[in-house]
Amino acid sequence: xxxxxxxxxxxxxxxxxxxxxxxxxxxxxxxxxxxxxxxxxxxxxxxxxxxxxxxxxxxxxxxxxxxxxxxxxxxxxxxxxxxxxxxxxxxxxxxxxxxxxxxxxxxxxxxxxxxxxxxxxxxxxxxxxxxxxxxxxxxxxxxxxxxxxxxxxxxxxxxxxxxxxxxxxxxxxxxxxxxxxxxxxxxxxxxxxxxxxxxxxxxxxxxxxxxxxxxxxxxxxxxxxxxxxxxxxxxxxxxxxxxxxxxxxxxxxxxxxxxxxxxxxxxxxxxxxxxxxxxxxxxxxxxxxxxxxxxxxxxxxxxxxxxxxxxxxxxxxxxxxxxxxxxxxxxxxxxxxxxxxxxxxxxxxxxxxxxxxxxxxxxxxxxxxxxxxxxxxxxxxxxxxxxxxxxxxxxxxxxxxxxxxxxxxxxxxxxxxxxxxxxxxxxxxxxxxxxxxxxxxxxxxxxxxxxxxxxxxxxxxxxxxxxxxxxxxxxxxxxxxxxxxxxxxxxxxxxxxxxxxxxxxxxxxxxxxxxxxxxxxxxxxxxxxxxxxxxxxxxxxxxxxxxxxxxxxxxxxxxxxxxxxxxxxxxxxxxxxxxxxxxxxxxxxxxxxxxxxxxxxxxxxxxxxxxxxxxxxxxxxxxxxxxxxxxxxxxxxxxxxxxxxxxxxxxxxxxxxxxxxxxxxxxxxxxxxxxxxxxxxxxxxxxxxxxxxxxxxxxxxxxxxxxxxxxxxxxxxxxxxxxxxxxxxxxxxxxxxxxxxxxxxxxxxxxxxxxxxxxxxxxxxxxxxxxxxxxxxxxxxxxxxxxxxxxxxx
Amino acid sequence: xxxxxxxxxxxxxxxxxxxxxxxxxxxxxxxxxxxxxxxxxxxxxxxxxxxxxxxxxxxxxxxxxxxxxxxxxxxxxxxxxxxxxxxxxxxxxxxxxxxxxxxxxxxxxxxxxxxxxxxxxxxxxxxxxxxxxxxxxxxxxxxxxxxxxxxxxxxxxxx
Numbered sequence: 001x002x003x004x005x006x007x008x009x010x011x012x013x014x015x016x017x018x019x020x021x022x023x024x025x026x027x028x029x030x031x032x033x034x035x036x037x038x039x040x041x042x043x044x045x046x047x048x049x050x051x052x053x054x055x056x057x058x059x060x061x062x063x064x065x066x067x068x069x070x071x072x073x074x075x076x077x078x079x080x081x082x083x084x085x086x087x088x089x090x091x092x093x094x095x096x097x098x099x100x101x102x103x104x105x106x107x108x109x110x111x112x113x114x115x116x117x118x119x120x121x122x123x124x125x126x127x128x129x130x131x132x133x134x135x136x137x138x139x140x141x142x143x144x145x146x147x148x149x150x151x152x153x154x155x156x157x158x159x160x161x162x163x164x165x166x167x168x169x170x171x172x173x174x175x176x177x178x179x180x181x182x183x184x185x186x187x188x189x190x191x192x193x194x195x196x197x198x199x200x201x202x203x204x205x206x207x208x209x210x211x212x213x214x215x216x217x218x219x220x221x222x223x224x225x226x227x228x229x230x231x232x233x234x235x236x237x238x239x240x241x242x243x244x245x246x247x248x249x250x251x252x253x254x255x256x257x258x259x260x261x262x263x264x265x266x267x268x269x270x271x272x273x274x275x276x277x278x279x280x281x282x283x284x285x286x287x288x289x290x291x292x293x294x295x296x297x298x299x300x301x302x303x304x305x306x307x308x309x310x311x312x313x314x315x316x317x318x319x320x321x322x323x324x325x326x327x328x329x330x331x332x333x334x335x336x337x338x339x340x341x342x343x344x345x346x347x348x349x350x351x352x353x354x355x356x357x358x359x360x361x362x363x364x365x366x367x368x369x370x371x372x373x374x375x376x377x378x379x380x381x382x383x384x385x386x387x388x389x390x391x392x393x394x395x396x397x398x399x400x401x402x403x404x405x406x407x408x409x410x411x412x413x414x415x416x417x418x419x420x421x422x423x424x425x426x427x428x429x430x431x432x433x434x435x436x437x438x439x440x441x442x443x444x445x446x447x448x449x450x451x452x453x454x455x456x457x458x459x460x461x462x463x464x465x466x467x468x469x470x471x472x473x474x475x476x477x478x479x480x481x482x483x484x485x486x487x488x489x490x491x492x493x494x495x496x497x498x499x500x501x502x503x504x505x506x507x508x509x510x511x512x513x514x515x516x517x518x519x520x521x522x523x524x525x526x527x528x529x530x531x532x533x534x535x536x537x538x539x540x541x542x543x544x545x546x547x548x549x550x551x552x553x554x555x556x557x558x559x560x561x562x563x564x565x566x567x568x569x570x571x572x573x574x575x576x577x578x579x580x581x582x583x584x585x586x587x588x589x590x591x592x593x594x595x596x597x598x599x600x601x602x603x604x605x606x607x608x609x610x611x612x613x614x615x616x617x618x619x620x621x622x623x624x625x626x627x628x629x630x631x632x633x634x635x636x637x638x639x640x641x642x643x644x645x646x647x648x649x650x651x652x653x654x655x656x657x658x659x660x661x662x663x664x665x666x667x668x669x670x671x672x673x674x675x676x677x678x679x680x681x682x683x684x685x686x687x688x689x690x691x692x693x694x695x696x697x698x699x700x701x702x703x704x705x706x707x708x709x710x711x712x713x714x715x716x717x718x719x720x721x722x723x724x725x726x727x728x729x730x731x732x733x734x735x736x737x738x739x740x741x742x743x744x745x746x747x748x749x750x751x752x753x754x755x756x757x758x759x760x761x762x763x764x765x766x767x768x769x770x771x772x773x774x775x776x777x778x779x780x781x782x783x784x785x786x787x788x789x790x791x792x793x794x
Numbered sequence: 795x796x797x798x799x800x801x802x803x804x805x806x807x808x809x810x811x812x813x814x815x816x817x818x819x820x821x822x823x824x825x826x827x828x829x830x831x832x833x834x835x836x837x838x839x840x841x842x843x844x845x846x847x848x849x850x851x852x853x854x855x856x857x858x859x860x861x862x863x864x865x866x867x868x869x870x871x872x873x874x875x876x877x878x879x880x881x882x883x884x885x886x887x888x889x890x891x892x893x894x895x896x897x898x899x900x901x902x903x904x905x906x907x908x909x910x911x912x913x914x915x916x917x918x919x920x921x922x923x924x925x926x927x928x929x930x931x932x933x934x935x936x937x938x939x940x941x942x943x944x945x946x947x948x949x950x951x952x953x
Contacts (some may be wrong), residue, residue: 091830329801330886370850370883372888373883376891424893425891459844460842463839521894559841560856600844605845
């Protein structure tokens with residue numbers, strides 16, 4: 001099956017090595033049938049109608065021998081090529097007209113597959129199967145009454161109490177997204193039941209809680225385009241479609257040409273289908289907000305962009321998203337297929353593509369693929385369509401920049417990363433002068449901040465001198481500091497007065513002579529502890545840490561590799577000097593003092609020190625919120641560090657969880673097979689793999705400890721957020737000042753980001769957080785963020 | 795199923811100094827999370843490489859390719875990820891895009907072995923820089939052989 005996504009059935013490497021099996025004659029015919037079915041509707045010299053007629057005759061002749069195979073292929077097509085739905089329903093319609101029994105078997109097979117998809121939580125396949133069944137009504141294969149019965153059952157599922165809201169939402173979404181296909185037919189034949197269905201949906205939507213809506217918006221304000229909740233938007237589009245008497249202009253309907261044949265056919269009734277009841281292990285799709293960047297005034301030339309509430313906009317977007325899904329592993333194919341969109345002459349295609357790609361990149365809480373997947377597809381699009389794509393992309397960038405004031409911080413970060421990456425692929429050419437508004441704004445304002453962060457990221461991909469060259473002179477203030485260490489013990493004026501200078505100089509000499517860790521400790525031995533009597537608990541000496549960390553990192557400053565080598569060689573010294581969390585924070589502080597002009601270095605050093613367990617996650621979190629680096633608090637790199645820290649912790653917990661589950665399964669399997677008599681070989685192998693009860697217990701303990709650490713990390717982070725935010729709100733209140741400053745917006749945004757970016761892990765501690773931190777007496781602004789997060793999984 | 799190529803397929807290049815059979819080498823290449831990155835500028839730093847390649851996942855280590863004699867970067871490196879999946883994404887999304895204005899080429903590698911960080915050309919750099927006939931400012935000007943003929947590293951009109 002050539003259209004199958006490459007990653008699903010093979011890893012992309014063993015194809016050439018797969019043994020060529022002997023193909024029987026039957027196999028050959030089956031393969032030919034498969035390829036005929038797959039290709040119908042692709043470019044061809046004859047018309048689609050004649051191809052369909054021909055194919056129907058071929059299949060009819062083979063039905064007796066290859067029935068099972070044909071059923072499977074057609075069902076696969078329904079799931080994997082939803083964009084060709086109406087072509088295949090027409091084919092099935094023609095087959096049904098020729099062979100009523102086959103039509104019945106097909107419907108039965110589809111229904112079975114649909115039920116299985118629901119049970120397996122394969123939500124998109126289930127939706128495509130439902131759409132296919134609905135479209136079979138148009139082809140006189142299924143009766144309208146029995147389809148309505150199915151839709152009614154789905155509405156009942158949506159109206160169940162005490163199941164997650166996301167489950168109920170999905171059932172309504174599935175119905176609504178089917179109506180563009182079958183709405184007209186139902187309207188003509190069963191207007192009353194259709195109206196009744198719509199009333200039920202309207203009642204459902206009016207009662208539906210939407211606390212999550214604000215958390216998922218890319219922008220806080222609704223100008224120029226409202227950021228609609230996905231079900232609300234689709235409902236508006238369906239209402240508009242109903243007003244237009246269910247006439248839509250996007251879906252090709254090849255069955256219309258066969259009306260005289262199809263209307264003669266007998267119809268089948270769908271059996272009664274009850275959605276499988278909810279189970280706690282089921283995961284449902286999260287809600288989302290519909291991303292809108294353009295309207296028809298933005299693309300004045302050529303075809304008109306359908307309005308936000310026209311059903312065509314939904315259909316086009318869904319189609320483009322599915323092309324991205326299908327080809328995201330091959331960026332060049334993806335770009336080609338996007339640009340070959342079948343309806344490209346009827347729509348401003350470049351605008352639609354750019355909007356859909358940014359919709360994915362800015363999807364909250366996280367994009368479905370890597371950021372760089374989208375970045376690289378955009379590069380390919382610019383290469384393939386150099387006369388139009390770069391201009392549309394530049395316009396989109398302009399618009400995003402102008403709307404950046406209320407953009408959420410997660411999207412702000414992604415925008416910075418994408419733009420600097422994109423620039424680095426196009427010689428950093430940009431009309432910076434157009435953005436001179438930055439020059440007169442407060443430096444914490446999102447616009448100048450964006451330019452500053454883009455420059456910092458661009459410098460990481462290039463070098464300092466290059467950044468100086470790309471910016472106009474007026475933007476000199478946006479050029480980052482040269483990323484160099486500042487080693488205080490080498491500064492003549494300063495160093496003489498420092499208590500650690502002599503030891504630092506001695507240390508440089510000793511390390512250069514390739515000393516051992518013990519010799520380093522010997523050099524540091526006599527440094528006095530500057531902490532006052534009562535503070536000194538004998539646990540750590542900040543002066544020793546200062547001299548050691550700054551000197552060692554400065555000696556390794558030539559590159560990341562040099563720094564990493566220095567850290568691993570003297571790992572022992574770090575461990576001796578910094579056992580307590582306070583001492584670990586002291587290490588981080590000294591790293592900052594030396595490297596404050598090199599953000600990327602700090603990011604990788606913290607990462608390295610976490611991996612080598614020189615510092616713990618909690619120490620990093622506390623350091624980030626400490627007073628001394630308050631000046632850095634709204635800079636992106638600091639949050640890059642916090643998120644990498646949290647991710648490290650999450651990965652650790654996930655890994656231990658996986659190992660424990662596996663060990664438990666092995667244990668259970670081994671016990672089971674020892675109960676029953678199984679064959680010797682297998683038993684031997686299982687016994688060999690069987691972990692002992694003690695091993696499993698130890699793993700449980702390890703996991704519990706890790707989870708305690710993880711919980712503690714989240715508690716620290718959220719508590720620190722609450723402290724600084726509350727302090728700010730109270731201070732503004734007593735001073736009679738507006739609390740809604742740039743600092744406040746960045747900080748509350750970062751709080752929201754921690755919840756959203758790690759929601760799956762944070763979710764586990766929701767109730768602890770609610771009882772310990774996010775209590776009812778908290779300022780409502782802060783509490784709101786927590787409540788939005790809780791409502792995400794409904 | 796029809797045969798089709800993906801961006802993850804092995805290229806035709808094989809390390810000629812590999813100790814083992816072609817089959818052994820290919821087997822390693824298919825599970826490796828290490829790859830070779832070529833066509834870098836001599837001036838591109840480890841830091842820049844780290845920044846770009848981290849976009850596909852956690853980088854375990856970068857080994858800069860060095861001139862055998864001068865011990866300076868000579869336009870290639872090896873990168874190892876912690877997981878195969880991250881390395882695959884790197885081939886999908888970074889191979890053929892730009893770093894320091896140059897199109898970078900990535901290719902699977904059977905795993906780094908000490909000594910491979912050095913250029914294998916007679917003059918210390920990569921072999922491709924010996925025979926090159928074009929002028930490439932990012933890679934030391936003309937190819938080494940031509941330089942020896944014309945006697946200067948950078949022609950005056952390009953200085």
